[in-house]
Amino acid sequence: MRIGEIINALEEWAPPVLQESYDNSGLIVGALDWETSGVLVTLDCLESVVDEAIEKKVQFIIAHHPIVFSGLKRFNGRTYVERVIMKAIKHNIAIYAIHTNLDNVLWGVNAKIMSLLGVSNHSVLSPMADTLYKFQVYVPRAARKEVAEAVFAAGGGKVSAYQECSFTTNGKGTFKPTQGTNPVVGEIGIREEVDEVKLEFIVPNFAISAVEHAARTTHPYEEMAYEWLNIANKATDYGAGAYGELPEAMPFDAFLEHVKTTFGTTIRYTKPIADKVRTVAVCGGSGSFLLGTAKAVKADVFITADYKYHQFFDADAAITILDVGHFESEQFTIGLIAEFIEKKFPKFAVLTTEVNTNPIQYY
């Protein structure tokens, strides 16, 4: 299979435009038309993982963490990053990263953690700003349905779990065709007045081009009248972290045990603020930047990783911080990606790495 086909599916699931500015998600080594007989999914793409791909005759590695974050100037094998890239290129192995864009979708990294913790209904902890736009288009009444259908099919009109959302206002459009135009309605030099509707849709930033193209190709006029508007609404499907409620409040000690078993690790945590835990906030990976938001939604606990000594004080008797370790908090991401590809391409070989890429040892 061409790796481009797999990448298309991944990018529909976790649009790259949702990645954070410091990130480098996407195709790092390889080209879209490279062929592969399977994929190897890993959290980190180390040299040992490239070796594993060579050995298992798989030409495509999908990693959560990008192996390259910033510009490389030399390729002489002095750093582990250079060695990974050199080896991958030498053996025609493509490397793709699906990182903060997978953190930032409601069904991503944190959804998997939530389901394992037993929280069935979770929300995005910090919904993204500047992700949603309003598309307004003026259409002759007879073409209303056709244009709306095209916009829906291109990804417009989605509001949380509701699809095909739109609003229609009736009105009159005026225009005067001038020399050189080829109007569908009206004559050159005469002002025309037509019964039209204004259609309005919410559109996420990654669907803007597709929606505009879909509307333009179905709109009957030579010149489509439309507007894109910035709106202040935050995207409830996209953003960092997640929070939700356990089906029943759990005594703190039992919850701690539950977390320990789920993540299979030791936990560093702050003093419990209550005897029982009900509302849980999580952020796989380094999530300390979300502590204020976790407090704002009145979470009892915040499960994340990479906490430093002084940051633990920020719990400030308002929440309990549980640091489960970076690798441990994201370990389920491998399964999440593998399950997605298996479902999309049922006959395709999807392997998960046997290399433990966690750089941290515990004694």
Ligand SMILES: [Zn+2]
């Ligand atoms: Zn991470």
